[in-house]
Amino acid sequence: MPELPEVETTVQQLRQVLPGRVIKGLVQVEWPKMFKTHQPQDLNRLIKGEQVLDVSRRAKFIILGLTNNKYVVFHRMMSGNLFFRDLSSPPDKYTRFVITFNDDTCLRFVDLRKFGRVFFFLKESNLATFFSKLGPEPLLSNFTFDSFSQILNTRNGILKSFLLNQQFIVGLGNIYANEVLFKSQLHPNRKVNSLDETERERLYTAIRQILEVAIENKGTTLSSYMDGGGQKGRNTELLNVHLRNNQECKICNSIITKILINQRSTYFCPTCQPMIN
């Protein structure tokens, strides 16, 4: 899926076009399993006539805030995209459902692998409950080094797995976890509780820098990711390790190595990220 930078990019763009529009209906539902809280026909009835007030993000979820305290939440998982289109624009392949608006525009959920998910909530409190198990947002000011360090204190698993677990910190996926570890000069198989103060600081700083730069570049496009207007991200060429196995490290010319951690491909430089414990 899109990770935090790709979700944030989409949210910023949808925020410019969706607020103020009135929902006409939910149509062209061709994969009902994506709807996790309501049947599509019920959701159609619940959102019809409501106006979009705002578009926001929590972790990798995209939230449409509607009138009457209604919230539609999307998760794009691995291959999902949200495209704002005119009704008359050419069809997007792999469109799984469409939310239409009164002015003949629409929002298309396009998702090759059909892993994407849709949720609906009827009060902000229910939305908060839904998000309650998520860790902190790494780019918010309340994500301080001290708070991060406290989370690290309670863990003793593998570092890469820790970064991918949304209960501890949200927004990182496989690409950016690999890139963050490279920038931090930390081996992905390090134990979380083995990091000293300096290493924790490097990790904390890298998380924020990697994500911020990726957002500035409107995300990373590997194959299917596109932003809300159907544009590719520009961050791809900045990748230092992800998908670069058997290529030279841009810093030290060592050969980038690929290993598996939790069934996920993990790329690192054995020289810049030595295994010490």
Place this chain on the structure above:
DNA sequence: CCACGATCCTGCTAGC
């Protein structure tokens, strides 16, 4: 608490 595997899907590509 943690690790690991299976699962949900489709398409692309590397290798034979």
Place this chain on the structure above:
DNA sequence: TGCTAGCAGGATCGTG
């Protein structure tokens, strides 16, 4: 050329 195994940006659930 044609087939197939393996892999892909994520998350959840069950088992040990």
